[in-house]
Amino acid sequence: MVPRNGDSSVLTVEDVEVPDPGPGEVQVEVAAVGVNFIDVYQREGVYPIETPFVSCSEGAGTVTAVGEGVSGLSVGDRVAWGQGLGAAGTVVNRSVDDLVPVPDGLDLDVAAAAMLQGMTAHYLVTDTYAVGPGTVALVHAAAGGVGQLLVQMVTAKGGRVIATAGSPDKLEIARRLGATATIDYSQVDDLAAAVREANGGAGVDVAYDGVGKATFDASLASLRARGMMVLFGAASGQVPPFDIQRLNRGGSLFLTRPTLGHYIATREELLARARSVLGDLAEGRLHLEVGGRYPLDEAARAYDDLEGRRTTGKLLLIP
Known part of the structure; x- marks a missing residue:
């Protein structure tokens, strides 16, 4: 109660x-x-x-x-x-x-x-951003409930996952589930640069971010031109208002804040x-x-x- x-x-x-x-x-x-x-x-x-x-x-x-x-x-x-x-x-x-x-x-x-988490991961990879063969997805908190399912679902659809987490043990979970690259975000000064390095210098197609405030800026900076930022949670706190022109400067980026109810309407x-x-x-x-x-x-x-x-x-x- x-x-x-x-x-x-x-x-x-x-x-x-x-x-x-x-x-x-x-x-x-x-x-x-x-x-x-x-x-x-x-x-x-x-x-x-x-x-x-x-x-x-x-x-x-x-x-x-x-x-x-x-x-x-x-x-x-x-x-x-x-x-x-x-x-x-x-x-x-x-x-x-x-x-x-x-x-x-x-x-x-x-x-x-x-x-809740299973259907969330499902709509994120099938509808919010339709993952397919060759898709490169950034998944934050990849050892968490939604994160683990996202890693598996993206991989099953032929995509590649760059996974982040806060400890070696959590990164090992993501690797075991199919992540092709892992980053301990507590050990890097520039998370977006680390993501791009893990992707051969290129930005990712989609960033699945349920962490929120702590990772939002890095997620945006990790995207390729016309990539999609999917903010589906705020485990670290709510993202403050920001200048929408950042989407333009980042390469005509897309930003969405989905919720499950609209995908099981x-x-x-x-x-x-x-x-x-x-x-x-x-x-x-x-x-x-x-x-x-x-x-x-x-x-x-x-x-x-x-x-x-x-x-x-x-x-x-x-x-």
Whole structure:
């Protein structure tokens, strides 16, 4: 529960009575809840939400009750979701419009871990900038949840990845997943120059930047003429306003600030993305690392670890 805006210390665990599912809803016994930076933005008030509210938008579990008018889902079905508040509970009611089926053979905790970050990586490489053979992509925080998936998806489409991270261990994760060049950004004075050197002196086609303030300038400076800067997060802080003429001077650059909701705007698109990501995980074509599992009453510690960039892979809360 987020009773008021603030840092992780405001988070509380409370006992509440969950009503029967309403029309168009099912009740789900939650197996795992995804921990994401969007939860931080909402808790801090960067994305304003009226308090109090139950945090988290991503989870997976088993249907335990079905509301009026629901078809296509039954008690015992395994489902996952990646949007809408209120996931951080032991039992939740969810609209069937938000739910997707979890394939046989895929653990529920992996499904919970994959929904938001997996579909984010999917739309970034298929729609925001359509990666293809020969594409050179810069991926920041490549050992993080989205970063690891981006490295794999770009590589699977025939692209090359220049990966950045903040330690040798994290860079080794990126190399193992397919990155062709890696850069420890804590050890270089000019990150953009290091990126260009890793690409034979040329700029990259696209920069996938979920770090934000700390890497934004270097990402722009790493692009080729008419390259695309994709700012999809702000782990290091929000990027301040800047002179749009910088895009002109950098070589007619493109800049976009996408968010997942606009790429799953229809039920059909949600199902297509989720089936692609979850199917690849179930079939072993995609690997997802769960970097930490925390009890629900230790949510503050999970977010402190996430915000302190002390983790790799995906973090989960386990009710």
